[in-house]
Amino acid sequence: MSHPVIEASHLSLTFETNDGPVHALSDVSLDIQKGEFVSLIGPSGCGKTTLLRVIADLEQPSEGEININGMSPHEARLKRAYGYVFQAPALYPWRTIGKNIALPLEIMGYSKVEQAERVRKGLDLVNLTGFEKKFPWQLSGGMQQRASIARALSFDPDLLLMDEPFGALDEIVRDKLNEQLLRLWEMTQKTVVFVTHSIPEAVFLSTKIVVMSPRPGKIHDIITCDFPRDRTLDIRETPEFIDVANRVRQGLREGHSYVD
Amino acid sequence: MLTSLWQGKTLPVLVVCAIIAVFWYLGSIWLNADMQRMLFENNGQASYTTAELIEGTLSQEKPKLPTPGQILAELNKTVLETAPTSKRSLVYHGSVTISATLLGFLIGSMLGMGLAILVVHIKSLDRSLMPWVVASQTIPIIALAPMIVVIMNQFEVTGLIPKAVIAAYLSFFPVTVGMVKGLRSPDPLQLDLMRTYSASQWQTFLKLRVPASVPYLFTSLKVGVAASLVGTVVAELTKSEDGGFGARLLGGSYYGQTIQIWAALFAAAACAWVLVSLVGVVDRVVTKAMGARP
Numbered sequence: 001m002s003h004p005v006i007e008a009s010h011l012s013l014t015f016e017t018n019d020g021p022v023h024a025l026s027d028v029s030l031d032i033q034k035g036e037f038v039s040l041i042g043p044s045g046c047g048k049t050t051l052l053r054v055i056a057d058l059e060q061p062s063e064g065e066i067n068i069n070g071m072s073p074h075e076a077r078l079k080r081a082y083g084y085v086f087q088a089p090a091l092y093p094w095r096t097i098g099k100n101i102a103l104p105l106e107i108m109g110y111s112k113v114e115q116a117e118r119v120r121k122g123l124d125l126v127n128l129t130g131f132e133k134k135f136p137w138q139l140s141g142g143m144q145q146r147a148s149i150a151r152a153l154s155f156d157p158d159l160l161l162m163d164e165p166f167g168a169l170d171e172i173v174r175d176k177l178n179e180q181l182l183r184l185w186e187m188t189q190k191t192v193v194f195v196t197h198s199i200p201e202a203v204f205l206s207t208k209i210v211v212m213s214p215r216p217g218k219i220h221d222i223i224t225c226d227f228p229r230d231r232t233l234d235i236r237e238t239p240e241f242i243d244v245a246n247r248v249r250q251g252l253r254e255g256h257s258y259v260d
Numbered sequence: 261m262l263t264s265l266w267q268g269k270t271l272p273v274l275v276v277c278a279i280i281a282v283f284w285y286l287g288s289i290w291l292n293a294d295m296q297r298m299l300f301e302n303n304g305q306a307s308y309t310t311a312e313l314i315e316g317t318l319s320q321e322k323p324k325l326p327t328p329g330q331i332l333a334e335l336n337k338t339v340l341e342t343a344p345t346s347k348r349s350l351v352y353h354g355s356v357t358i359s360a361t362l363l364g365f366l367i368g369s370m371l372g373m374g375l376a377i378l379v380v381h382i383k384s385l386d387r388s389l390m391p392w393v394v395a396s397q398t399i400p401i402i403a404l405a406p407m408i409v410v411i412m413n414q415f416e417v418t419g420l421i422p423k424a425v426i427a428a429y430l431s432f433f434p435v436t437v438g439m440v441k442g443l444r445s446p447d448p449l450q451l452d453l454m455r456t457y458s459a460s461q462w463q464t465f466l467k468l469r470v471p472a473s474v475p476y477l478f479t480s481l482k483v484g485v486a487a488s489l490v491g492t493v494v495a496e497l498t499k500s501e502d503g504g505f506g507a508r509l510l511g512g513s514y515y516g517q518t519i520q521i522w523a524a525l526f527a528a529a530a531c532a533w534v535l536v537s538l539v540g541v542v543d544r545v546v547t548k549a550m551g552a553r554p
Binding site for chain 1: 449450454457458463467468471474550551552
């Protein structure tokens with residue numbers, strides 16, 4: 001049995017604010033294996049984004065231990081072990097789509113030839129061929145987010161961290177991108193950690209759903225979800241799908257119940 | 261044709277100009293009337309018609325308020341009809357002012373950008389340097405300019421340089437403030453992105469902070485170039501032997517040549533307008549290349 005890609009044990013993170021400490025994460029333990037698609041789901045304030053940011057070394061845990069491929073998150077970040085997709089596309093407005101996708105490649109010192117080749121592949125991967133020379137504002141929100149996914153994948157990291165990437169998009173576009181993301185995952189065999197607050201999205205995409213509850217942010221339940229990798233959107237009509245979705249909904253309700 | 265004029269800028273600008281001109285002429289008549297009555301008295305002309313009085317107020321040699329026509333005539337004479345090499349030519353004085361302005365603007369904007377880069381990257385400088393940068397602008401330049409000229413003279417630095425230094429003194433400030441704001445303008449998301457690539461501070465500076473600061477920079481440069489011209493003119497009031505608009509203003513006020521003063525003011529304003537417009541043109545070219553929405 002190989003090492004898990006992500007090994008978190010007893011993670012806690014407390015933000016000191018003017019209104020006193022906020023317990024963003026409390027005693028979070030989680031293992032993620034290579035090739036898994038793990039969704040973190042929960043109401044706002046449950047620490048799902050914070051957990052993702054801890055994995056990415058954008059936040060430091062107050063307590064506990066976390067390893068990425070056997071390294072600390074800091075070492076993993078320096079080794080460029082992951083690609084990160086934010087809630088907003090965060091494309092630089094002064095760069096064309098092609099140049100935006102090339103940004104990590106420029107920083108990591110890829111040759112011009114290699115850059116051009118990878119940009120071409122990236123555009124192809126997210127169906128944006130022909131938009132290389134366009135500026136971000138000339139693209140729709142969904143296309144911009146696809147470009148940001150291509151940017152995160154351009155340097156071929158094994159781990160993809162996605163923070164509600166489709167949260168700002170309408171449901172029609174979101175369905176389409178979910179299907180494309182699934183194909184992409186199937187094709188590239190990457191490990192994905194995906195933050196969302198949409199139950200159907202989590203159930204449709206994941207191999208494992210981590211249900212989180214707020215105040216303090218902790219893991220309430222972990223639900224395995226083993227639909228075939230080549231699933232399509234139709235699967236959402238099947239009893240199995242609805243069953244898993246209900247379990248997730250139940251978990252969210254229990255985690256949230258003491259608030260009411 | 262008429263509608264296109266209304267929709268464009270031309271007609272509104274012309275209308276405003278015409279309104280200003282009308283009020284200006286009325287002002288000239290009003291302000292110069294007392295002097296004109298005295299002139300008639302001194303000439304022994306006891307009775308005169310209102311028409312004669314008005315005509316007189318509009319054609320005095322040293323009026324309190326020259327008419328736009330008189331200023332334009334003076335401009336025509338000193339810009340177009342006088343050889344540019346002559347010390348009576350406004351083209352000559354303009355070139356003196358412009359060269360000091362441009363040199364000062366160059367020094368000032370370089371200094372401003374350099375300071376901004378330091379302030380953004382070194383926390384202690386932000387606290388220690390910025391208050392001085394602000395304080396430097398609270399000193400009246402008209403009081404400081406002669407000191408700078410005298411001190412630099414002591415080190416045998418004369419001619420263009422002292423004037424450029426004073427121009428730079430005024431122009432570095434807006435550039436520093438604007439550039440600091442611009443270099444700090446990337447949002448947390450854009451900065452986090454650089455962190456996920458473990459980009460170096462230098463790479464973050466070059467690929468994120470600098471391009472993000474460009475719109476702020478150009479706004480400051482427009483203010484800076486106009487301030488630079490003001491600084492040069494102030495310096496020329498102190499160092500009038502080298503010529504320039506400032507010297508022209510000073511000479512005019514010695515001899516009560518109000519028309520000459522107003523003509524120099526107009527010429528200086530026109531130069532500032534041209535300089536600001538030139539920065540604006542560069543701004544548009546650069547922003548377009550950087551993918552701004554048309």
